[in-house]
Amino acid sequence: MARIITKNYQQVLAMGFAVTEINENSNLSPNISLGFHLSETYFSQRRMYQTIMELFSTQHRFVPNYQCNTESNVIAVIGGLGSETSHLLADMLEVYKLPQFTYGDFGLMLNRQSHSLPLYWMVPNEVHQYIAIVRLLQHFSWRWVGLMTMDDNSGEFFLKSLLPILYESNICPAFTERISVFGFFEEFLEVQQKWKETFLVIMRSKANAVVLHGETKAMISLRGLLRQGESDYETALGKVWILSAQLDFATMAMHRDWDIQAFHGALAFTAHSREVPGFQHFLQNLNPHLVTGYDFFQTFWEQVFGCSFSNYNLDIEEACTGKEKLENVPGPFFEMSMTGHSYSIYNAAYAVASALHALSSSSVKSRLRVDRGRVKYQIIKPWQLHSFLRSISFNNGVGETIQLNENGECTVGFDITNVVTFPNHSFARVKVGRMNPWVPPDKGFSIDDNDIEWHQSFNQVMPLSLCNEDCHPGNHKKKKEGEPFCCYDCVPCPGGKISNRTGMESCTFCLEDHYPNKEQNQCIPKALTFLAYEDPLGMGLAMFALFFSWLTALVLGAFVKHHSTPIVKANNRNLTYTLLISLLLCFLSALLFIGQPDKLVCLFRQIAFGIVFSVAVSCVLAKTITVVLAFMATKPGSGMRKWVGKKMATSIILGGSLVQVGICAVWLSSFPPFPDVDYQSDEAMVLECNEGCVTMFYCVLGYMGFLATVSFSVAFLARKLPDSFNEAKFITFSMLVFCSVWLSFVPTYLSTKGKSMVAVEIFSILASTLGLLGCIFFPKCYIIVLRPELNKRDNLTKRKA
Template sequence: MHKPGDVILGGLFEIHYPSVFPELTFTSGPTQLSCQGFEPPGFRHAMTMAFAIEEINRSADLLPNVTLGYSLYDNCATLVIGFSAVLSLASGREEHSLLQEACVGPPPVLGIVGDSFSTFSIAISDVIGLFKLPIVSHLSTCACLSDKRQFPTFFRTVPSDHFQIIGLVHLMKYFDWRWVGIIYSQGVYSEEGTMAFAKEAEKEGICVEYRLPYSKTHVKFPAIVEALRKSSSKVVLLFLSFTKSFLSEIEKYNITGKQCVGSEAWITKTDLASDRRKSILQGAMGFALPQASIPGLGEFLLSFKPSDEPQSAIVKDFWESFFDCSFSPSNTSATCTGTEDLSTVSSDYTDVTHFRPENNVYKAVYLVAYAIHALLQCHNGSNPTTGKSCVTKDQVLEHIKYMNFTTQSGANVFFDENGDSVAQYDLVNWQIKDDGSVEIVNIGQFDTSLPELQKFKLKDNTRIVWGGNSIEVPRSVCREPCPPGTRKAIKKHKPVCCFDCFECPEGTISNETSSPDCLICPPEFWPNEKKDQCLPKPTEYLSYNEIMGALLTGFGCVGIFLSLLTSIIFLTHKETPIVKANNSELSFLLLFSLTLCFLCSLTFIGRPSEWSCMLRHTAFGITFVLCISCVLGKTIVVLMAFRATLPGRNMMKWFGPAQQRLSVLSFTLVQVVICVLWLTTNPPFPRMNMIYYKDKIILECALGSAVGFWAVLGYIGLLALLCFILAFFARKLPDSFNEAKLITFSMLIFCAVWITFIPAYVSSPGKFTVAVETFAILSSAFGLLICIFAPKCYIILIKPEKNRRRAVMGKFVVPHICFCFWF
């Protein structure tokens, strides 16, 4: 199709498909290739270019006083024909006169719109680039064409596949499709796109289960069928140029349950649907060129008549194919009148509700027109846009690099350093209705001009149909993500999406899905049962609220009560012989010290604090020394009283009441000095013990100085041992008021308790250590209280007849001994 003008633009479109190659017999010259099978979309693209040029020619602002013309060629989807056509456009010769010397046909063009195939654009740009002739493609998307060193004259108004690949990866990531298969057609477009997708997908943790090529020869088609049937991935990316051919073959095998994701090359072609293919294409999803509104284009396409291009054989083919008629008399078809109404036929050509690739053609024409317009704005031999002289036609190429304009349809056009335009896509979804019709529904967008987190987004409240008759988003993973509490372990020689999940070891957690490592909890924390978070360790100490603490507290209170009760009994009967005969002053002091011992046991129960830790050990040491000192004083009094057997030898004057008080005070002061030294040098302190148990914290009182603790304990033991030895020597003295046997037995209990305490204390864990020490205090205090005072209380309360002077002195006691002890 040709239209004269002051400046000519070339166009290259796929209008026929397929091409039939001549048979090479080598007995005669080969015939020309023949183009068959009219393609309405390609013709529609060509008509869009014609519409854009007419619109520019009507504009008073763009290229005033300059008329644009066009030369539009059909590449028949065959490189040899497309290459021949582009050489004709570059040289200004018709195809059939390329080898003739005469220059016939239209003048050379200043720019070419096309081709629609990436493979063709690569071959054409390699050669036409030598002529500095700009080529602006509307559908060649191969990312390889962004290499300006190799293709310096190539531009495009369609986004590079690089951006489509990024969009597809965003799509897979959004729906968590981590395990996909790829079927691609042979050719630069699909092969480059497939490799780029696999590379980008790997960065986001998306794995490719299989990657199989499809060719028209169907050599590997059985492998494709086998993969679709046996693969575990539910999502299949169809990166195809020959989609119709592939679907025609695959529909024979009744493969279902797959979510198809399509490339821009076929995702909006509703003519691919047939009754048997609908189960495959139902719910298909992919990125399409954005919809656009081009005012007047719909009316132009529908009002076109063969009379508008009377010399074009392509127009006649289009009309005959469209209306199934013939301009030549024929017995098999009706005669074309040329006045048929296009709007009465439903096809891809007459569907003027959506303009996707047409908008790219429209922008490409305007791009070249604006570049020529800028070229003509010369002032003093240089162009204001580039600053270069305006003398050669290759300056159109220079101006295209700097173009930034808005078309009549409102589309903004500009290029990056690679000659690529801004990438914008519509996310579309195939929705096949009950009546069998196909609706391509726009469900989202992908726009690279927006910030990273806003590039990909779905429309709100949009219904999405999923493949495989699924009512929810299909799951396509090699292995479900490892839940929190486990870690992910990659399998050797397997894709990263195929992994094992192992439970986190003791003391570690993972709070993220598919975490590669487990984190160690801080010392004060411990994992919960699910091992997905660290919780504060429970603290353990001997509390009043638990049974063991309550029992010990109860026993301590009982001991205090009994001590006070005994004191009251002795106080109320202080004038009776049995109280007087048993050294009432030391008895009351002993009862007081025993009360303090029982009170001291209560300091071991409850949450340890700095003061309680210092108090419990020192109070325990001092009160017990006071207690043992009193018992020791009683024992010495008994011994001295009974050893003074000769008349006139009053030994009690050496150990009278003053000496008794002094001895108790002296023994106790020694313990006080030990405790003061302990507290001033390295006192006990509260400590969180996190070593004994892994999952809980023991709140305990650290000893500070172990020497101080064992010195306190050792001093108590030394006094107890001394008391036991002295009482043992006095055990056979007369029984009337002799306490030696009772003291001996009480000291025996006391020593037994504290000897068994040491190994129990060392080996008991946590709060049981405190419980053992408390129990030892209580049991030894009870031993002293019961052994020494229970018999006396029995006589005072139950046998008062024995609490008389005659009964107390007995027949074996000599008078002066009784007098001494009475004193």
């Protein structure tokens, strides 16, 4: 007895049901009755060509291109479960311009446009299925997947077409296996060995998602492969199978007791279908004793139920009663719900009927003739249907609108179904999503994760399919040498960067006003800060500035109180007062650098500091020159006496200060300082004063350094003058301290950031001012306060031996 795939018989029944439903619809075919003829090619090209030639011959006579029975007018062919069958049919039917509706050929558009008159596809283009597969993999973040296909031309074309799309979508094939199919018994042992090798590859791979492409033969071979492997290695294979729309859970009678638990949780793309009212009732009432005209119906019944109508079949002991129910048959043998292939055939029948109805209603309809009182149509030519089938739109028996576009494709898209298996070797399809390439992209793909039931090995947790786990936040991917790009090491982000999502390719910098946290997985807003009086550092520097200001005021008070004493009057009393006042202002100018900087403070703090310090250093220079001139004026016949006096000191102070004022005026008029925010600090935004033109800032410091250097040089030369109280010595020490502080200031200032820069400048101001105050005035205060007996003219003017 011939072995048939009983699952495909539903497609025959769907055709019969559709024709019956159309003939009973008076609105669709009022004067036309449809019939159909069934042919089975049994995967034989020779048988296929013979079947096609029989279509163009008189019934029961094989005379191609000769027909004398007009009652069997063939106007369309619905067939071609596989791409090879469809293309062979098209090659022959194109000659006769006979419309062909294919329901199992998902071939690419390149193949679909190879005929002058188009075929009509009741299923979408396969290129859309590739995109749907990738969208599904991306949805579940499966980037390490296995690929399996038939070991034939269609399988090679599948890999050639899908692999570039996978790579563009950052998905890698863990393996690509070709399923071997044997055609003769002597090939079985060789194929069996290949099955074992393929099973090992699948089992050992870390890829939990496997894309399976092929046709019905591929599914039958895969079931044999899994049964062979699970039996040999005593292990069940738990994977998520992603099945292409061409596949179906079909089986042979010999596979009746085979388990299908390996496919539990599979995600299958199927041609779109809907439940057709009345179809299940139609199936439930089928009886082999009542069905006539189908030679192989009894064969189908025997194989699907494992019984026999004849006593001559010794392989089957149970006799068929005809009362068996199809709803009790496991799904791999027969499904009660209309499959995608059957629904496509159902729609194809309605497409033919709708085209005939449009043809009969149009201006080019067949002319009526009256023959013996009966109204008959002239024979309708098949080629007349093409103009109506292009871009046809109609409602089928379910009420769903079906449309064929200009390429002859049915624009219904794909259903995504979840396969749920049962211990009785049956299964159910649960629709969990859709993919329709003819709607906007954001609505073209949808899937409900909550409706999916996964394989038992995953404990109902969505499985991962990755070469290695995604890198956690705070890490980024680093490619492994010699491995696909989906395999990588996870490396912590470098300093200053973060990765805040799982599986990031690289780390990113935070915004300027944010900084990375310790784990480097998020950015934290920086606090706005500045050197405030509330800060310990700011408070300490402010207290020092105030204390030294108070100390300077005490010194000034002491000098004023003892203004008539020789030590105060020596070396220009007014010059001394001016120096003390400028030092007091120098201490107080440090307070301008503490607190929140605003526009006014930024504008004047460096200017005030520069000018006040220039006055102080000019006073020191004036004192130094006065000491030298005073000594030279004491020599007999010296002409220097006329230079000694208040005018000389005033000129030096004004001259030295006005140059600095000029520099500051240029600075303010060109690139003045302004409030700014320093984002370079690690965890805070520092409010600071931007100096505007840094060159002008260093010009101010440079000029102060020039005055200090001149003063130091003059004082150094005059340090050994033979006076008992030679002020040039103290000025030398004060200038040495002053120059040392500001020389060390420059590199320290450049190497610090934020509040530390401000603190460095404040410290330099206080240290250098304190150096001038201490070195110049401490010896004098010591004499005024503690040794008043030395504060006499004789002691100050007598020379050392």
